[in-house]
Amino acid sequence: SQQGEEDPQALSIQEGENATMNCSYKTSINNLQWYRQNSGRGLVHLILIRSNEREKHSGRLRVTLDTSKKSSSLLITASRAADTASYFCATELARDSNYQLIWGAGTKLIIKP
């Protein structure tokens, strides 16, 4: 079963606007990772946030983590057409680790020019 659930399932915005995607999970984690996937391609790692961190930035990306609510958000600022892709969150469970990631079903983001 998938632990991560992304919200919304799909998001369509105008170029230049900000895009926010959310991820909720069920059990304690070591870290949470966000990946992007362009159509028909593999996934590309965007950012990793550890369970003791609350916020991280990378370029136009901002990720927050609220372990009390078991949720994370990914904000893409000043969106571009090239940001059109599916975005997935993946959680590494807090157990002695086989380092298995649990994936959500993703948010499909469309940036309209």
Add this chain to the structure above:
Amino acid sequence: DTGVSQNPRHKITKRGQNVTFRCDPISEHNRLYWYRQTLGQGPEFLTYFQNEAQLEKSRLLSDRFSAERPKGSFSTLEIQRTEQGDSAMYLCASSLDDRNPPLHFGNGTRLTVT
């Protein structure tokens, strides 16, 4: 670093045939993972290797699926007696080790079973 390479990119086969996919991970990466992904879903874990040792295999994985990583470098995933439900994207990923995420993915092999 040439990235993770998967071959073939596409495979069309008839039901009942066997297929084999290959994954070449990033050369210094010890861990190698296989995932399956269907349209509109996230990756589904199949199995992973630490060097040549297969450490975990999904309980949902049919006995028709087998994977090897004989020398701790490239890996193969074989599906025997394919079924239409096996149609999916098969993704390979590698990582340095369990202390060093993230995963680096290949572009996948898209399998269509007719």
